[in-house]
Amino acid sequence: MINYFKTIYQVSKALLQGMAVTGRWLFQPAITVQYPDEKLTPPERFRGTLVFDKETCTACNLCVKACPTACISLEPYVDPATQKRIAKVNWYQIDFGKCNYCRLCEEACPTKPIKSVRHSHDYEWSMKERSEMFVKWKRDPSPVIADTPKDTGTKAA
Amino acid sequence: MATELIRIPGSDFQTEEMILNLGPQHPSTHGVLRVVLKIDGEVITAAQPDVGYLHRGTEKLAENRTYPQMLVISDRWDYLSAMSNNLIWCLAVEKLLQIEVPLRGDYLRVIMVELNRIASHLVFFGTYGIDIGAYTPFLHAFREREKILDLFEEVSGARMTYNYIRIGGVMADLPEDWIGKCRSFLEWIKPRFVEYDILLTENPIFKDRTQNIGIISKEDAISYAITGPNLRGCGISFDLRKDEPYCHYQDFKFDVPTGKQGDCWDRYWVRIQEMKESVKIVEQALDHLPTGVPNAKVPRIIRPPVGESYAQLEAPRGVLGIYCLSAGEDKPYRVHVRAPSFINLTILQKILVGMKLADVVAILGSIDIVLGEVDR
Numbered sequence: 389m390i391n392y393f394k395t396i397y398q399v400s401k402a403l404l405q406g407m408a409v410t411g412r413w414l415f416q417p418a419i420t421v422q423y424p425d426e427k428l429t430p431p432e433r434f435r436g437t438l439v440f441d442k443e444t445c446t447a448c449n450l451c452v453k454a455c456p457t458a459c460i461s462l463e464p465y466v467d468p469a470t471q472k473r474i475a476k477v478n479w480y481q482i483d484f485g486k487c488n489y490c491r492l493c494e495e496a497c498p499t500k501p502i503k504s505v506r507h508s509h510d511y512e513w514s515m516k517e518r519s520e521m522f523v524k525w526k527r528d529p530s531p532v533i534a535d536t537p538k539d540t541g542t543k544a545a
Numbered sequence: 546m547a548t549e550l551i552r553i554p555g556s557d558f559q560t561e562e563m564i565l566n567l568g569p570q571h572p573s574t575h576g577v578l579r580v581v582l583k584i585d586g587e588v589i590t591a592a593q594p595d596v597g598y599l600h601r602g603t604e605k606l607a608e609n610r611t612y613p614q615m616l617v618i619s620d621r622w623d624y625l626s627a628m629s630n631n632l633i634w635c636l637a638v639e640k641l642l643q644i645e646v647p648l649r650g651d652y653l654r655v656i657m658v659e660l661n662r663i664a665s666h667l668v669f670f671g672t673y674g675i676d677i678g679a680y681t682p683f684l685h686a687f688r689e690r691e692k693i694l695d696l697f698e699e700v701s702g703a704r705m706t707y708n709y710i711r712i713g714g715v716m717a718d719l720p721e722d723w724i725g726k727c728r729s730f731l732e733w734i735k736p737r738f739v740e741y742d743i744l745l746t747e748n749p750i751f752k753d754r755t756q757n758i759g760i761i762s763k764e765d766a767i768s769y770a771i772t773g774p775n776l777r778g779c780g781i782s783f784d785l786r787k788d789e790p791y792c793h794y795q796d797f798k799f800d801v802p803t804g805k806q807g808d809c810w811d812r813y814w815v816r817i818q819e820m821k822e823s824v825k826i827v828e829q830a831l832d833h834l835p836t837g838v839p840n841a842k843v844p845r846i847i848r849p850p851v852g853e854s855y856a857q858l859e860a861p862r863g864v865l866g867i868y869c870l871s872a873g874e875d876k877p878y879r880v881h882v883r884a885p886s887f888i889n890l891t892i893l894q895k896i897l898v899g900m901k902l903a904d905v906v907a908i909l910g911s912i913d914i915v916l917g918e919v920d921r
Contacts, residue, residue: 395749398749399749399750402743402747402748402749402750405743406681406743406744406748408743409681409740409743409744410681419688419691430698431698431699431702431720432699432720433698433699433700433701433702433717433720434698434702435702435703454613454614455614456610456614456615456617456618488617488706489703489706490617490706490708491702491708491716492613492614492617492708507702
C-alpha cells in the first residue's frame with residue numbers, strides 16, 4: 389500500500405520535473421526558421437546545384453572521370469574548317485537525377501581561377517519530369533568563329 | 546468405480562500460435578526491417594529478423610569505382626555517422642598505400658568522428674524516446690543535432706553525406722572561426738545532458754519500460770560478436786579507441802562507460818555517457834590541435850600495390866571494419882564491410898524470445914540499428 393502511493397508520488401514528481409524543463413524552454417526565443425519567409429544563408433563551402441561555365445571549359449574530361457555515378461557527359465568542339473579538336477566544349481550535360489553533390493568534379497576541374505564546373509549555393513530546385521533532370525549547356529560556336537578567328541588559330545598552334 | 550474426469554480450467558480455449566509481421570513498413574523499425582514474430586498470446590516464442598529491403602550492393606559497386614569515388618558511396622552505409630564510414634574507408638586504403646597522415650589531419654578526423662558520434666547518439670536518444678512513448682526528448686535531441694550538422698555543413702558543405710575525410714587527410718582545413726563555434730557548441734551542450742537525465746534517464750515510467758527488459762548476457766554478447774555500446778552495456782569494457790588506437794586516440798584521456806546487466810536501460814545509459822566522453826575528446830583535440838598541413842602527399846591516381854588490408858574502428862554502433870583487396874589497379878578487387886548494425890541485429894532472435902509483444906519496440910530501439918548499414 390505504501391509502495392502504491394510511493395510510485396504515484398515518484399511518477400508525478402518526475403512528470404512535473406519534465407514539465408519544468410519544457411516550461412523553461414517555453415520562454416526562450418524560437419530556434420526554428422519559418423522557411424519560405426525566412427531563409428538561412430548557406431555556408432561558404434555549401435554544395436548546392438552544379439553550375440557550368442561553357443566558355444572557360446577546356447573539355448579535358450577530368451570531371452567525367454572523377455564522377456562516381458557517371459552523370460556528366462560532354463562533347464568537345466571540333467572546328468568544322470580544320471576538323472581538329474580545340475580546347476572548347478560543344479555541349480556539356482549533367483544528369484541531376486544521378487548527381488551525388490559530392491564535389492569530386494569541382495575538385496578535379498583544372499580551370500583557374502574559377503572552376504568551370506562548380507557548386508552554387510542554390511538549393512531550391514524541382515523538376516516535374518525525369519527529362520528535365522538532364523541539364524544541357526550548349527556553347528554557341530558562331531561568336532568565336534565570327535569575332536576571333538585568329539584566337540582559335542593561335543590556340544591550335 | 547467410475548473414472549473421474551478432471552477438467553482443467555481454460556483447457557477448452559482455442560489457443561494457437563500466431564505469426565505477426567512487424568514491418569517492413571513500421572515506424573518503430575527505424576527503416577525497412579521485417580521481424581517475423583511467433584506469438585503465444587502476448588509472449589513471443591520465436592523471432593526472425595528479415596533484412597535486405599534496402600540492399601544496394603555497395604560492396605559490388607566498389608568493384609567498378611575508383612578509391613576516391615568509393616568514398617562517396619561509403620557515406621551511404623551508416624548515414625547517421627557518415628564521418629566514421631569515410632574514415633574507415635580511408636584507413637583501409639591508407640593501409641594499402643602505406644601512407645602516414647600528418648598529426649593535424651588525424652586530430653581533425655578525431656574531432657569530426659567524435660562530433661558525429663554525439664549527433665548519432667542524439668538521434669538514438671530522440672527516437673528511443675519516441676519508441677517508448679515520450680515525444681519531448683526527440684525535439685530536444687534534434688535541436689542539438691541541428692547545431693552539429695551546421696558545424697559539419699560549414700566544414701564539408703553537406704549535412705549528412707559529408708565526403709569530408711579523404712584518403713591521406715581531409716578535404717580542406719577548418720574554415721575561419723570554426724573552432725570558436727565548435728567550442729561554444731560544446732559549452733552549450735554540457736548543461737543539456739542534465740536536462741536529458743531529467744526528461745528520460747531518471748524518469749520512473751521510462752525505467753519501468755526499459756529496466757530488466759531484453760537482457761543480453763556477457764556470454765551471448767561475445768558469442769554473437771556484439772560490439773559497441775550494446776557490448777559495453779553488458780559490462781564488458783571493449784573499445785577499439787582504447788584497445789587498438791587509431792588516429793592517435795592514445796593521446797586523449799577518456800573513460801569507457803560500461804553497464805551492469807545488459808538490459809535496455811544499460812545500453813541507453815552507456816550511449817548517454819559516451820556523448821559526455823566525446824565532448825571531452827573534442828575539447829582535448831581542440832586544445833592540442835597541431836599546426837601544419839592536414840594532408841599527406843597522395844598520388845593523383847591511387848593505384849595501391851597488390852595486397853589486402855583490414856582496418857577497423859569504433860563507430861557509434863560498434864566495430865566497423867573494411868576488408869579491401871587490391872589487384873594493383875585503380876579499383877579495388879573486392880571490398881567487404883563488417884557492418885556493426887548487421888551483426889548486432891542477429892542477437893534479436895535470441896533476446897526477443899520470452900518477452901512480451903509490447904517490449905519488442907523497446908528492445909529493437911535499444912540495439913540502435915541503421916538499416917542503411919544493415920543491408921548496405
